Amino acid sequence: MVEAGLLLRSADVRWVRTVVWPTERGARIAGTGLSAPRPPGERLLHRLAVADAGIALETHGYAVLSEREVHAAEAVPGRAAELLAALQVPAAPTGARRGETLAVPVGAHAVHWPDLVAVPPGDLPVAVEVELTPKPTAALRTILRAYRHAQRRALYLGTAPVLRQLQGGPGPGGRWVDGVAQELELLPPGGPDPGAGGHLRVRPFTAVDPAVARRAAQQAARLRGG
Numbered sequence: 001m002v003e004a005g006l007l008l009r010s011a012d013v014r015w016v017r018t019v020v021w022p023t024e025r026g027a028r029i030a031g032t033g034l035s036a037p038r039p040p041g042e043r044l045l046h047r048l049a050v051a052d053a054g055i056a057l058e059t060h061g062y063a064v065l066s067e068r069e070v071h072a073a074e075a076v077p078g079r080a081a082e083l084l085a086a087l088q089v090p091a092a093p094t095g096a097r098r099g100e101t102l103a104v105p106v107g108a109h110a111v112h113w114p115d116l117v118a119v120p121p122g123d124l125p126v127a128v129e130v131e132l133t134p135k136p137t138a139a140l141r142t143i144l145r146a147y148r149h150a151q152r153r154a155l156y157l158g159t160a161p162v163l164r165q166l167q168g169g170p171g172p173g174g175r176w177v178d179g180v181a182q183e184l185e186l187l188p189p190g191g192p193d194p195g196a197g198g199h200l201r202v203r204p205f206t207a208v209d210p211a212v213a214r215r216a217a218q219q220a221a222r223l224r225g226g
Helices: 024-030 041-059 067-074 079-086 137-150 160-167 210-224
Strands: 007-013 017-022 063-066 104-106 110-112 116-119 126-131 154-158 200-204
Touching (some): 041 063, 041 116, 041 210, 063 067, 067 079, 110 137, 154 160, 160 200, 160 210
Parallel strands (some): 154 200
Antiparallel strands (some): 007 017, 104 110, 116 126
C-alpha cells in the first residue's frame, strides 16, 4: 500500500517502531469522507493514546467518533444531529449551532473539541478526553466549566498526574487536597472519586498497546520526578 501511494510510513520512531497513515489518495479510496491526516509529529504519543482509547471503547459496544469526524459533522448544519439520530440517541438535538451538538461552546465564539465522542447503545453521547499530561489549570477550568454549562457528559482518561490535578490527592500531613473538578463541584470534595454519577467521570488511562502504555508511564514518571 505504501508502494501504491495509499499509505505513508515512518520507521524512525524508535519507541513505537513503525507508524502508518493514509495519503490523500488513500483517504479518498477508504471513503471516510475525511482528508488525509497530518503527519504524526511530536504529539504522536497523544494521537496513539486517543486511538487506543477509541478502539477499546468500540470493543465495549460504543460507537466512537474521532475529533476529525466531529469537526466534519459540525461543519455541515444538521449533520451532527443526523449522526446521533442514526445512532438511535434519544432526544437527539436539532437546530444547534456549530459546535453545540458534539462539541461544547467555550464563551461566545470559541468551541472546545473533545478527543473522542463515544455513544453507548441507545444512550446519550459522552465526550472523551485523553490526557497524558496536566493542562494549565486555567485552561482546564475553562473546559470543565464548558462541559458543566452545556450539561454534557464527559469522561477523562488520564495518567496519575492528571488524575491528581482533577480529583486531588493527599497533601501535607495526609490531609486530602481537592482537585480542579472538585473546586468546580463536578466531583464530591474530600477524597478520590472517579465520578459514580453526575456529568463527569475520571478513570486511569490504560493502553492496550504495550508501546503506548510504556511510553505514557515513562512520561508520567518524569512529571512526578520519579
